Amino acid sequence: MDEPTETKSLRGKLAELQHDKKVLTATIMVIISLIVLIYLWSNRGGTFMVQACNNNTDKCYTLRAKLSAEWRAAEGTLYFSNGGSLHFTCSEDFGCVDTEDTAWTIHKINRL
Structure with a gap:
């Protein structure tokens, strides 16, 4: 028996949100890494x-x-x-x- 369309769309939206959260987390980590690298690069002699x-x-x-x-x-x-x-x-x-x-x-x- 198929689930109602509403439940499928909620699961789809939840999966999208989880994917977006992973992408956002990865983006933030890249930005933080770049900031640290720039700081270290600029502070060397x-x-x-x-x-x-x-x-x-x-x-x-x-x-x-x-x-x-x-x-x-x-x-x-x-x-x-x-x-x-x-x-x-x-x-x-x-x-x-x-x-x-x-x-x-x-x-x-x-x-x-």
């Missing part, structure tokens, strides 16, 4: 273009910089276009300072 502002003179420079993975709490080197370079260390609490105790504000622009 390497060579970057940065904007470095000398806090004493208020002059800002767009420079190439070699940064450690956790450079905001570690160290790096700024490279000037004239061939000079400047080593700096940073801490979360006190910002960045060079070897002559000059304070710098450094923002990453992009990876080179």
Whole structure:
């Protein structure tokens, strides 16, 4: 004996909802994985273009910089276009300072 059409359509709708739930769950997992990968990729060390502002003179420079993975709490080197370079260390609490105790504000622009 066949089930009523109404029961079949409810079962069909339930199956659709279960499938949609699986697809949505898989999509969310992919998005979360991509976010984690992007975070890990952007936080690794390497060579970057940065904007470095000398806090004493208020002059800002767009420079190439070699940064450690956790450079905001570690160290790096700024490279000037004239061939000079400047080593700096940073801490979360006190910002960045060079070897002559000059304070710098450094923002990453992009990876080179």
